[in-house]
Amino acid sequence: xxxxxxxxxxxxxxxxxxxxxxxxxxxxxxxxxxxxxxxxxxxxxxxxxxxxxxxxxxxxxxxxxxxxxxxxxxxxxxxxxxxxxxxxxxxxxxxxxxxxxxxxxxxxxxxxxxxxxxxxxxxxxxxxxxxxxxxxxxxxxxxxxxxxxxxxxxxxxxxxxxxxxxxxxxxxxxxxxxxxxxxxxxxxxxxxxxxxxxxxxxxxxxxxxxxxxxxxxxxxxxxxxxxxxxxxxxxxxxxxxxxxxxxxxxxxxxxxxxxxxxxxxxxxxxxxxxxxxxxxxxxxxxxxxxxxxxxxxxxxxx
Amino acid sequence: xxxxxxxxxxxxxxxxxxxxxxxxxxxxxxxxxxxxxxxxxxxxxxxxxxxxxxxxxxxxxxxxxxxxxxxxxxxxxxxxxxxxxxxxxxxxxxxxxxxxxxxxxxxxxxxxxxxxxxxxxxxxxxxxxxxxxxxxxxxxxxxxxxxxxxxxxxxxxxxxxxxxxxxxxxxxxxxxxxxxxxxxxxxxxxxxxxxxxxxxxxxxxxxxxxxxxxxxxxxxxxxxxxxxxxxxxxxxxxxxxxxxxxxxxxxxxxxxxxxxxxxxxxxxxxxxxxxxxxxxxxxxxxxxxxxxxxxxxxx
Numbered sequence: 001x002x003x004x005x006x007x008x009x010x011x012x013x014x015x016x017x018x019x020x021x022x023x024x025x026x027x028x029x030x031x032x033x034x035x036x037x038x039x040x041x042x043x044x045x046x047x048x049x050x051x052x053x054x055x056x057x058x059x060x061x062x063x064x065x066x067x068x069x070x071x072x073x074x075x076x077x078x079x080x081x082x083x084x085x086x087x088x089x090x091x092x093x094x095x096x097x098x099x100x101x102x103x104x105x106x107x108x109x110x111x112x113x114x115x116x117x118x119x120x121x122x123x124x125x126x127x128x129x130x131x132x133x134x135x136x137x138x139x140x141x142x143x144x145x146x147x148x149x150x151x152x153x154x155x156x157x158x159x160x161x162x163x164x165x166x167x168x169x170x171x172x173x174x175x176x177x178x179x180x181x182x183x184x185x186x187x188x189x190x191x192x193x194x195x196x197x198x199x200x201x202x203x204x205x206x207x208x209x210x211x212x213x214x215x216x217x218x219x220x221x222x223x224x225x226x227x228x229x230x231x232x233x234x235x236x237x238x239x240x241x242x243x244x245x246x247x248x249x250x251x252x253x254x255x256x257x258x259x260x261x262x263x264x265x266x267x268x269x270x271x272x273x274x275x276x277x278x279x280x281x282x283x284x285x286x287x288x289x290x291x292x293x294x295x296x297x298x299x300x301x302x
Numbered sequence: 303x304x305x306x307x308x309x310x311x312x313x314x315x316x317x318x319x320x321x322x323x324x325x326x327x328x329x330x331x332x333x334x335x336x337x338x339x340x341x342x343x344x345x346x347x348x349x350x351x352x353x354x355x356x357x358x359x360x361x362x363x364x365x366x367x368x369x370x371x372x373x374x375x376x377x378x379x380x381x382x383x384x385x386x387x388x389x390x391x392x393x394x395x396x397x398x399x400x401x402x403x404x405x406x407x408x409x410x411x412x413x414x415x416x417x418x419x420x421x422x423x424x425x426x427x428x429x430x431x432x433x434x435x436x437x438x439x440x441x442x443x444x445x446x447x448x449x450x451x452x453x454x455x456x457x458x459x460x461x462x463x464x465x466x467x468x469x470x471x472x473x474x475x476x477x478x479x480x481x482x483x484x485x486x487x488x489x490x491x492x493x494x495x496x497x498x499x500x501x502x503x504x505x506x507x508x509x510x511x512x513x514x515x516x517x518x519x520x521x522x523x524x525x526x527x528x529x530x531x532x533x534x535x536x537x538x539x540x541x542x543x544x545x546x547x548x549x550x551x552x553x554x555x556x557x558x559x560x561x562x563x564x565x566x567x568x569x570x571x572x573x574x575x576x577x578x579x580x581x582x583x584x585x586x587x588x589x590x591x592x593x594x595x596x597x598x599x600x601x
Contacts, residue, residue: 014427020503021426027413029435031473036439039450046449056456107341112334115341121588122345125352128584128591130532132550133573136557137351140566147354179348187592240445243534247554261445265535268449277449284446291441 043284046277053271069278078255079279082263089174089238089259097178097234098227101185106215108186109193120190127183135176135247139163142172166256169249173257176244181237185230192226193219232294239286355577358570359383366566382571390568392575394545395552399531402468402548406530409472410522417473418481418518419511423493424503436482439475444535452539462542471530477522484518485511524583524590531580549576 022029047069051062073079108119126134141147142162149159162168196219204214220227242261245251251258251266258266260283267276358366359382361375386392420426421433451470452461460466488511496506512519537548547555553572584591 017424017503018426018428021420021424022428024416024420024424024503024507025432026416027409028417028473028478029432031413031470032435032439032475034454035451035470036442036447036475037435039447039454040442042450042453043447056453104341104344107337107344110337112337112341115338119341119345120592121585122348124588124592125581125584126348128528128532128580129352130550130573130576130580132534132553133355133576134351136553136569136573137355139557141351141354236443240443242445246535264445264449268452268539273449273453280446280449283443287441287443287446 040284043277043280046274047281049274051273051277053268053273055273065274069274072275073278073282078258079260079263081255082258082260083282085170085256085258086239086241086260088170089177089241090235093174093177093181093238093241094231094234096174097181098185098230100178100182101230102189104182105186105189105193109190120187123186124183126180129180131176131180131243132247134180135244138172138176138248163249164253166253169253169257173244173248176248177238177241180244181234185234188226188230188233189223192223196222228294228297232290235290236287239290240283352577352581355570355573358566359574361567363565363567382567383575385568386571386575390556390572391544391547392549392552392572395547395549396575398464398547399549401464402537403527403530405465405468406471407523407526409468410474410477410526411519413473414477414481414522415512415515415519416507417478418483419485419507419515421478422482422485423488423490423511433482436475436478440479448536448539451536455540461540462546463540464546466540467533467537467546467548468530470536471526471533474526474529476529477526480521480525481515481518484515488514520587521590521593524587527583528580528591 048064048066049062050065050068055062104119104123108116108123112119139146143149144159144161146159146162148162152159160168162172200218200222201214204218209217240261241259242265245257245259245262246265249257251262260279264276264279264283267279357374360378360380362377362379362381365376387396417432417436421429421436455461455466455469458466460469492514493506493510496510501509532550533548534550534554537551538554541547541551544552544555553569553576556572557569
């Protein structure tokens with residue numbers, strides 16, 4: 001970069017630098033190509049073929065079938081039902097998770113000094129807890145003789161068998177998603193709240209704004225970027241929700257909790273790699289759309 | 303609430319905040335016990351499942367059968383844990399989980415330190431492409447790629463192996479991102495000075511950059527351990543024989559097996575073995591967990 005140095009030397013030094021840099025990047029690049037780039041392209045390719053699990057040993061038996069898998073998907077009532085289920089996960093799970101996370105962030109961030117760290121730790125613990133273990137607890141808690149029904153029984157209600165009821169299973173599955181994710185939302189909101197300059201509140205208080213008005217007219221508008229980020233993050237999570245329905249109900253009863261991701265997995269499990277890839281590509285498109293919206297909305301601020 | 307919040311948070315109050323102080327004080331006297339009460343209640347609700355597992359795992363089978371709803375064990379017994387390792391095969395699952403975690407953590411430290419450093423600190427052709435790849439990898443959902451990933455794993459001869467489980471996670475984009483963000487905060491002059499002294503790029507990386515990157519390496523270690531320890535769907539797909547199960551897959555399979563469905567004590571002991579390592583780490587190192595997850599907004 002020294003001015004006046006011979007161009008040739010500069011270019012060869014540049015080439016050397018580039019070679020060294022890519023050497024540093026080699027392990028990541030290799031993993032990226034093998035497990036992200038190639039699979040993404042391959043998933044699209046697979047979705048246009050009649051690839052089955054049994055074809056892995058006979059690649060020549062695979063035929064190109066155009067958009068047949070997609071046509072099949074959108075004619076498959078169970079896939080359409082799963083799209084709706086996934087929409088329900090997003091529509092209920094995202095606001096609920098955000099609401100709990102935001103409320104707790106406000107509470108933890110308000111006056112309390114004592115126990116503040118303890119509360120933050122406790123509320124974040126579900127995020128790092130293994131979902132298989134928690135799902136087990138959920139199953140015991142919500143079965144016919146479980147803890148939840150015991151509590152209900154104590155106040156005179158006969159509780160149902162939650163996870164076997166097509167109407168009640170979904171709320172329980174969503175609740176597990178909320179329990180696992182509200183800690184993430186809380187921590188992000190906490191970071192947002194702590195970034196709000198306090199003199200803004202002082203000015204508002206002097207002008208006679210009560211707490212509710214401060215919340216509505218100062219906190220919420222200033223937290224808009226955080227809220228947007230949390231929304232996108234949770235939407236992407238719930239669009240791909242798998243662990244919760246798989247572990248609690250395996251999509252049942254009667255498919256009432258099967259998500260698109262679980263459909264993808266079930267098709268894969270029965271050897272329908274082509275159909276499975278088509279379904280997974282639908283998820284990719286949905287997630288990409290959400291990410292694009294995020295970038296559009298956040299760009300002016302970042 | 304928020305007014306109190308910001309006031310208390312911050313540094314000494316200046317003279318012109320007395321009005322707010324008075325408002326805050328008045329509110330505080332009423333609101334504070336309520337606030338604490340509500341928070342304690344929420345915290346208990348959050349902790350309830352953990353306490354319940356712990357107590358259940360320490361109760362004998364007979365005790366659970368005769369009184370399934372009781373909250374405290376009459377006689378504390380480690381019988382469930384003994385059976386878990388002696389007959390339910392959890393020793394093997396535990397070893398498998400540790401091996402996978404070791405591969406994943408080592409891989410991430412090496413791959414992400416090098417890649418994050420290069421993207422942040424080296425000037426080279428394709429730098430933007432490399433960073434774009436990291437961001438793209440962060441965004442591609444697992445659901446979208448697992449079928450080809452599985453085919454590739456089979457083609458590499460890694461189906462039903464621990465390496466097959468670990469490899470897709472050895473260079474997580476999240477780790478690269480964490481290292482890149484950290485590297486950006488290290489002044490260029492430091493590296494430039496070494497360059498002028500004639501140090502090679504590798505020497506600069508190992509001798510100057512890495513010793514400074516401790517906090518980022520710690521976060522990467524914890525995040526990649528957390529991911530690999532808790533990872534469920536991919537090991538579920540790759541592991542086909544019981545001897546290849548990791549802990550979460552083993553726990554899920556055991557709980558679905560007819561022989562164990564009603565063996566609550568055993569399953570709760572299994573849940574403890576799966577949860578405990580991460581929870582203990584979390585208690586001691588929570589700053590890194592929170593940074594790793596919240597700092598980038600990704601799990």
